[in-house]
Amino acid sequence: MKPGIEVRLKDGMTEEEWRRLVGWSDDPFRIASYRYVWEPKRWRILVCVEGEPVSHVGVTPQRMVKVGEEPVLVGGIGGVVTLPQYRGQGFARLALREAMRFLRDELGVDFGLLLCREELVPFYAAQGWKRVPPPVLIEQPRGKVPLGLEAMALALREKPWPPGALDLCGLPF
């Protein structure tokens, strides 16, 4: 890593810290139109330049989801973002790599799971993530609904992602 760049893990984040990362847009992830209720992130992986966070990955607690009839232990990630002026320098990739280490070694899950817009599938696929075919079900206050985004999984151990419909058994992350 270049001098002045460090990766930090934080348990929680203040509203002000979050604003500094996403305040450049009122819809930084371009998903506001889905009007989903999201699972809050618990941990934050931050790439900092000279002490200031420039890139972020949020991590949710371990969750047992269902693929077909099989229970599968996953760690959800979301809120992947790099400040516009710091993009294209590998910061998101660095944060994702650290998030995967955290999920595997500290949360002990078998897969990373994320939800994204279709145009980001190549970004994650280039880092080893595989698209999970629909149907994918998520919980919302009105009940269980089909996901309107793409789901992608990353195998963190030997096991491959099983076949079958994915039920997130909770809110999207």
Ligand SMILES: CC(C)(COP(=O)(O)OP(=O)(O)OC[C@H]1O[C@@H](n2cnc3c(N)ncnc32)[C@H](O)[C@@H]1OP(=O)(O)O)[C@@H](O)C(=O)NCCC(=O)NCCS
């Ligand atoms: C997507 C995002 C996080 C990428 O951040 P970044 O720090 O610029 O990404 P990196 O520099 O680590 O990019 C790693 C690789 O992915 C590629 N890449 C970056 N954005 C991409 C995109 N939107 N689509 C496809 N590939 C992309 C880069 O070119 C780079 O490839 P290379 O190694 O061959 O050069 C950033 O564009 C962003 O904050 N977007 C707005 C928020 C958002 O939509 N987040 C995704 C939520 S699911």
